[in-house]
Amino acid sequence: MSPTSLLIDRIGELTTNDETLAAGGRLRDAAVVVEHDRIVWVGPAERAPATDERFDAAGRALLPGWVDSHTHLVFAGDRTAEFEARMAGEAYAAGGINVTVEATRAATDAALDANLRRLVGEARRGGTTTIETKTGYGLTVADELRAARIAGAHADAVTFLGAHVVPAGSDPAAYLDLVTGEMLDAVAPHVSAVDVFCERGAFDAAGTARVLAAAQARGLATRVHGNQLGHGPGVQLAVAHGSLSVDHVGFLDDTDIAALADSWSPRRGGSAPRGTVATVLPACDLSTRMPLAPARALLDAGVEVAIASNGNPGTSYTSSMAFCVATAVLQMGLTVQEAVRAATLGGAIALAMDEDGWTDPRGLAQPAVGRIRVGARADLHLLDAPSITHLAYRPGMPLTAAVWRAGGRVA
Numbered sequence: 001m002s003p004t005s006l007l008i009d010r011i012g013e014l015t016t017n018d019e020t021l022a023a024g025g026r027l028r029d030a031a032v033v034v035e036h037d038r039i040v041w042v043g044p045a046e047r048a049p050a051t052d053e054r055f056d057a058a059g060r061a062l063l064p065g066w067v068d069s070h071t072h073l074v075f076a077g078d079r080t081a082e083f084e085a086r087m088a089g090e091a092y093a094a095g096g097i098n099v100t101v102e103a104t105r106a107a108t109d110a111a112l113d114a115n116l117r118r119l120v121g122e123a124r125r126g127g128t129t130t131i132e133t134k135t136g137y138g139l140t141v142a143d144e145l146r147a148a149r150i151a152g153a154h155a156d157a158v159t160f161l162g163a164h165v166v167p168a169g170s171d172p173a174a175y176l177d178l179v180t181g182e183m184l185d186a187v188a189p190h191v192s193a194v195d196v197f198c199e200r201g202a203f204d205a206a207g208t209a210r211v212l213a214a215a216q217a218r219g220l221a222t223r224v225h226g227n228q229l230g231h232g233p234g235v236q237l238a239v240a241h242g243s244l245s246v247d248h249v250g251f252l253d254d255t256d257i258a259a260l261a262d263s264w265s266p267r268r269g270g271s272a273p274r275g276t277v278a279t280v281l282p283a284c285d286l287s288t289r290m291p292l293a294p295a296r297a298l299l300d301a302g303v304e305v306a307i308a309s310n311g312n313p314g315t316s317y318t319s320s321m322a323f324c325v326a327t328a329v330l331q332m333g334l335t336v337q338e339a340v341r342a343a344t345l346g347g348a349i350a351l352a353m354d355e356d357g358w359t360d361p362r363g364l365a366q367p368a369v370g371r372i373r374v375g376a377r378a379d380l381h382l383l384d385a386p387s388i389t390h391l392a393y394r395p396g397m398p399l400t401a402a403v404w405r406a407g408g409r410v411a
C-alpha cells in the first residue's frame with residue numbers, strides 16, 4: 001500500500017527558514033507535501049505532485065511550528081498573589097521559587113501529569129510543535145526524578161534544573177554536592193541537558209561552574225539562566241563552557257555581547273564546536289517588569305538568538321509564542337521575519353536535537369525541526385492571516401488556524 005500523502009496547497013506565503021529554497025526563505029503561492037511524519041516536497045503550488053489528500057490553505061500563511069526551547073511546566077499551585085504584589089511595585093526575587101517547590105512536592109504524580117498535559121495542550125493549540133521543559137520545582141532526589149519522568153511523557157526535551165535555588169532549610173554547600181552528585185546521577189538517564197540559575201539569590205559563579213562541569217562529565221548538554229535580574233557572570237560562564245544556550249540575557253555589557261558573538265564567529269578560539277544561543281524571554285521580561293533583553297543588539301552582533309515563552313507560574317505564566325513574537329517585534333526592535341526565525345529555527349538550534357530526539361551536547365546535530373524543507377519533521381503552523389506580519393500587526397489576536405505535528409493534525 002502506498003503511504004498516505006497530504007498536499008497543503010494555495011499557501012499565500014510560506015516561511016521556510018531555508019535560504020536555499022528562496023531568498024529570505026519565503027515563497028509565495030506555494031505548496032508542501034507531507035508523507036507520514038516528514039516533509040517530502042516544497043515548491044510552487046502549480047508544480048505540486050499528486051497526493052492522496054489535499055488541504056486548501058486558501059491564500060493563508062504557513063510557517064514552521066513554534067519551537068519553545070525554555071519552559072518550566074512541571075509544577076503545582078499558582079503565584080497570583082506574588083504577581084499582584086509585583087504589579088503593585090514589589091520586585092521579583094528568586095526566593096519565590098520556593099513557594100512553587102512546596103506546592104509541587106505536595107502534589108500527586110497524577111496532578112502534576114494532568115497540569116503538564118493541560119499546559120502542553122494549550123501550547124500546541126497556539127502553534128507550538130516542539131517544547132522543552134525543565135525540572136526545578138522538586139529539589140530533592142526523589143522529587144527531581146519524578147519531575148523528569150513526568151516531563152518526559154509530554155515534552156520533546158527535558159532539562160534538569162536541580163540548581164534552580166537552594167531549597168528552603170538546606171545548607172548551600174551540601175545542596176550543591178547533592179545536585180552535582182547523587183541528584184544528577186539519578187536524573188541523568190531521563191534528561192538531555194542540565195541548566196543552572198546563575199543569579200543573586202540562586203547560584204554564584206563558582207557554583208554555576210561546578211554544575212556545568214558535573215553535567216559535562218556525564219556527557220550532558222548544558223544551559224544557563226543568566227543575567228536575568230542584574231549583570232552577572234552567567235553569560236561568560238555559558239560561553240566558556242560551550243553551553244548550548246544562555247537564557248534571559250537581560251543585563252548585558254559589551255563584553256557579554258562580544259563573547260556571545262565570538263562564539264559564533266568562524267575565527268573563534270577555544271574548544272567548543274559551535275556558539276551559545278542567546279535565548280530571550282519577552283513575556284518574562286514584561287511579567288517581571290524588567291528591561292527587555294537587547295535582542296536587536298545581539299542579532300546585529302551576529303549572535304544566534306532564540307525566543308521562548310519561559311512558561312512557569314512565577315515569572316511568565318504563558319505558553320503563547322505568538323505573544324512573545326509580537327513583543328519581540330513591537331518592543332525589542334526585531335523584524336517579523338527575525339522574530340519568527342528566532343521562535344522556530346532559533347529554538348531548534350538552542351535545543352540541538354537530531355531527528356531521533358537526541359541532543360548533541362556539542363550542539364552539532366542538524367535540527368529536524370524549525371524549518372520547512374524536504375526531510376524535516378512535518379511541524380506546520382497555518383495562520384488565519386495572509387502573512388506572518390499579522391503576528392505583530394494584529395497582536396493578541398487568535399491567528400492559529402491549524403497545526404500539524406509530525407504530520408498529524410493537532411489543532
Ligand SMILES: N=CN[C@@H](CCC(=O)O)C(=O)O
Pocket residue numbers: 072096097100197225228284310312313314315316
Ligand atoms: N529564573 C529562574 N527561573 C524561572 C522562574 C521560576 C519561578 O519564579 O518560579 C525563570 O526562568 O524566570
Ligand SMILES: [Zn+2]
Pocket residue numbers: 070071072225310
Ligand atoms: Zn526559566
